[in-house]
Amino acid sequence: MGVPRRVLKLGGSVLTCKSVPYCLDVAVTRQCLSELRDFSQGLVLVHGGGSFGHYEASKRAPTRIQLTAVSMQELNAYIMREISVLGIRAFPIPGRYFNMEHLERVIELGYMPVIYGDVRENGEIVSGDDLTIAIAKKYSLTALFATDVDGVIVNGKVVYELDRLEDFVGLEHDSYDVTGGMAEKLRKIFTANVNSLVFNGKRKGNIFNALKGERIGTLIKVRE
Ligand SMILES: Nc1ncnc2c1ncn2[C@@H]1O[C@H](COP(=O)(O)OP(=O)(O)OP(=O)(O)O)[C@@H](O)[C@H]1O
Numbered sequence: 068m069g070v071p072r073r074v075l076k077l078g079g080s081v082l083t084c085k086s087v088p089y090c091l092d093v094a095v096t097r098q099c100l101s102e103l104r105d106f107s108q109g110l111v112l113v114h115g116g117g118s119f120g121h122y123e124a125s126k127r128a129p130t131r132i133q134l135t136a137v138s139m140q141e142l143n144a145y146i147m148r149e150i151s152v153l154g155i156r157a158f159p160i161p162g163r164y165f166n167m168e169h170l171e172r173v174i175e176l177g178y179m180p181v182i183y184g185d186v187r188e189n190g191e192i193v194s195g196d197d198l199t200i201a202i203a204k205k206y207s208l209t210a211l212f213a214t215d216v217d218g219v220i221v222n223g224k225v226v227y228e229l230d231r232l233e234d235f236v237g238l239e240h241d242s243y244d245v246t247g248g249m250a251e252k253l254r255k256i257f258t259a260n261v262n263s264l265v266f267n268g269k270r271k272g273n274i275f276n277a278l279k280g281e282r283i284g285t286l287i288k289v290r291e
């Protein structure tokens with residue numbers, strides 16, 4: 068069975084304009100995907116919901132669950148098409164169907180798995196953050212989180228390293244978010260005890276450098 072060598076979550080804050088419903092940033096998405104091309108073997112790509120899934124999930128409509136699922140399929144379809152244009156062999160895995168055995172089988176067959184945040188039929192949201200952290204934990208990897216900020220900001224500055232959740236203070240934001248944004252991401256990272264890197268995926272070269280192993284943004288250091 069195939070074993071993941073890297074796991075990267077492309078956040079919805081990178082791929083979409085998070086405060087505008089169904090707004091994909093096509094140029095940034097292409098740039099990000101082109102930077103991961105050289106690493107696609109053994110890479111597990113996860114993407115978040117941004118103004119697709121989070122927008123639908125935050126509404127009170129009776130059709131909320133189905134539209135949340137479909138909005139994520141739509142975002143994933145854009146991403147899969149762009150990946151295909153780059154000639155990368157990849158296969159989509161909706162978050163609600165994710166399991167480690169399937170992941171390994173997809174890698175074994177020579178594909179880059181593209182997993183995405185999702186919703187179950189009972190309305191439970193499946194966060195891409197949880198999946199990323201679970202994969203990093205199982206395969207002892209550093210979880211790479213590409214977001215729209217240069218790292219974790221404490222007292223107005225991006226910190227080089229964060230080793231205590233207590234140092235984090237959430238900033239105000241006006242985007243749709245049903246999975247708790249940065250605060251929840253960090254809480255989950257510390258709970259799972261998984262070293263993680265939070266960096267700006269919108270800056271050219273950052274995804275390439277993070278995948279190469281360079282230390283950029285903020286390292287969430289939970290263990291040696
Ligand atoms: N102290 C902080 N430091 C850095 N970012 C913060 C802080 N507090 C809040 N944030 C917010 O966290 C956001 C990034 O986290 P978020 O989880 O929303 O991103 P994402 O993973 O890209 O989103 P998605 O869930 O759509 O995939 C930033 O846009 C920023 O506004």
Ligand SMILES: C=C(C)CCOP(=O)(O)O
Pocket residue numbers: 079114115116117120121124135139183184185186192193194195196245246
């Ligand atoms: C909102 C939905 C459906 C997906 C949430 O995934 P995330 O953006 O990774 O937290």
